[in-house]
Amino acid sequence: MGNFTIRAIAAPLALAAIAATATPVAAQDANSEARLKKVEAEIRALQRKVFPGADGKFFEPQITQAQPTTTNTAAPTTTAVTDILARLDALESQIAGLTAQTEVNTNAINVINQRLDTLSGVAPAATTTTSSEAVGSNLSAMTGGASAPKPAAQPAQPAAKPSGPTAERLAAVQAIAKPQTGDAGDDEYSYGFRLWDAKFYPEAEQQLSLFVEKYPKHSRISYGRNLLGRAYLDDGKPKEAAAWFLKNYQSDKQGARAPDSLLYLAEAMIAMKDTKRACIALAEFSDTYPAVATGRLSGQYQANLKKVKCN
Known part of the structure; x- marks a missing residue:
């Protein structure tokens, strides 16, 4: 069999092999792209809750895809993998910012609650122990x-300060x-x-x-x-x-x-x-x-x- 015949047979086989390997990669890239878009959409929704604007509107999400840098010299085209990595970096940066802002908001809310409790004079109610058990059949209820x-801590004093004991009584008790x-x-x-x-x-x-x-x-x-x-x-x-x-x-x-x-x-x-x-x-x-x-x-x-x- 001549060299021309061998090349004629090998060429279609090589094309078929390339097509077979390209199909899973393309499917994998499409699947990764769909998952990444879903994560980006969730981050946008979270941004709108954590970073409301002063006028009641929401900031636009700040997640953007990283753009390839162009120079005067020829540069390789950005691949799907590098594009995904750049977008993942942007996502990680946004998640870190959201986490920090959530912690700040939580601490601020705790401080406000503590101040409100202080202003309203909130105090835990005294615990009581009931005597519902009967003393034999004769002492029921x-x-x-x-x-x-x-016995427990005394409840907080009401806002209007009641009249206390007289100076004479305090001296006698002391x-x-x-x-x-x-x-x-x-x-x-x-x-x-x-x-x-x-x-x-x-x-x-x-x-x-x-x-x-x-x-x-x-x-x-x-x-x-x-x-x-x-x-x-x-x-x-x-x-x-x-x-x-x-x-x-x-x-x-x-x-x-x-x-x-x-x-x-x-x-x-x-x-x-x-x-x-x-x-x-x-x-x-x-x-x-x-x-x-x-x-x-x-x-x-x-x-x-x-x-x-x-x-």
């Missing part, structure tokens, strides 16, 4: 829906010394007792609330909850007092002041004119603490029985 508030025995918990309780004993009931309520919150496992905790209830009762707040008396009894029926709390619970119910629940509390007291009812607290128990008519 003893407090009439009252809840024993969990004159009551806080013990310094080395037992911090006992000192807090004893200070609350001194305030209550001096009839500074609101101050005693605050101090004893601090004690029961900070030292829930202290040996004086039964004393502290009971005295907190008494401070409320003496302050003319029988509903709040009943919640603390019930809580003290429920928390530890063998506590040092659990019998006292149950008896004072009856007194709180009497103050609320709830004879039924007062009688239930007195019956529970005599059944649970018969020795105390005829001993240490017999006088108080009998006095309470005379205040109500129980079946």
